[in-house]
Amino acid sequence: MTGRPAARLSGAAYAVGAYVLWGFLPLYFVLLEPTGPWEVVAWRILLSLAFYLMLIPIVGGGARLRAVLASRRLVAWTGVAGLLIFVNWTVFVLAALTGHVIEMSLGYFINPIVTVLLGVFVLRERLRRLQWTAVGLAGLATLVIVVGYGAVPWLAFAVAFSFGFYSLVKRHIGPAVDVTSGLVMESLWLAPVAIAQLVVVAMTTGLTIVSAGTGHGVLLALAGVVTAAPLMLFAAGARRVPLTVLGIAQFVTPTMQLVIGVWVLDEPMPPERWAGFAIVWVALIVFTVDSVMARRRVLTPTVSLTRQE
Structure with a gap:
C-alpha cells in the first residue's frame, strides 16, 4: 500500500513537469528567432527522431518497434497520427513566432471540450x-x-482539433503501440517532409542553424530534447496517476502560455478576450467537477465491496 501513494505522487510530479515544460515552449521558440517556423518544425522532427532512435535500445524497445513495423494497420495509423501532430506543431510554432501565443493558449484550454465532442460524434459516446x-x-x-474581437480564432481551433484528433487516433491504436515506438513511427513518417522543408529553406533564405552563429545553432539543436523530454515525462506520469489528475494538471500549460503571452510577450488582451476566457474557465471548472464526480461514482461501489469482504 505504501508504494501506491508514492507512485501516484511521483506520477503527478512527472505530469506537472511535462505540462510546465510545454508551458515554457513558446519562449523557447521566440528565442529561436530569426529562424522561421518551417525550419524550426523540420529540425524539431528530425532531431526528436534521432533522440527516440537513441532511446529505443536503452529502454529495450527494439522488439516492440519491430512488432509495430510488421503490422500494416499500425504503420498506417501512426502515419495519420504523425500528420496530425505535424499540423499541431506547425500551428504551435507559427503562433509563437507571429505573436499569437494567447490565441494558442485558448486552443489548449478548449481542447478537453473538443475531445468530448469528438467522443460524441466519432465514438458515439x-x-x-x-x-x-x-x-x-x-x-x-x-x-x-x-463578436468582440472581430475575428475567428482559427489558430486556437487548429491547435485544439489537431491535438483532439491526435488523441483520438492514439486511443484507437491503444496498447498495441507503446509510447516510444509510436513516437519513432510518427517521426519516421514526417522525416521526408522535414527534409524537403529544409531543402526549400536552404534554397530560399538559408539555414540559420549554420548562419546565425554557434550559440544559436546549439539552441536550435536542442529542439529534439525539448520536444522529447515533456513527452517522456507525460508518458511516465500517465501510467501512475488517474485520468482525472491528468485532466486537471493539463490546465497548467495554457495558463502558463496565457501569462507568457500577456505579461512577457505583451500581446494585446482587450476586455472581450478576458470575457471569453472567463467563460472558458467556468466551462473547464464544470467539466472538471463532472469528471471528479463521475470517477467517485465509479470507485465508490468498488470501495464498498472491498470493505464488505
Missing part, C-alpha cells in the same frame, strides 16, 4: 448534463471572442 453544460459554455465563450 453519450454526454452527461454537466458535460453538455461545459460544451455550451465553451461555445458561448468562442462566440464572445469572435
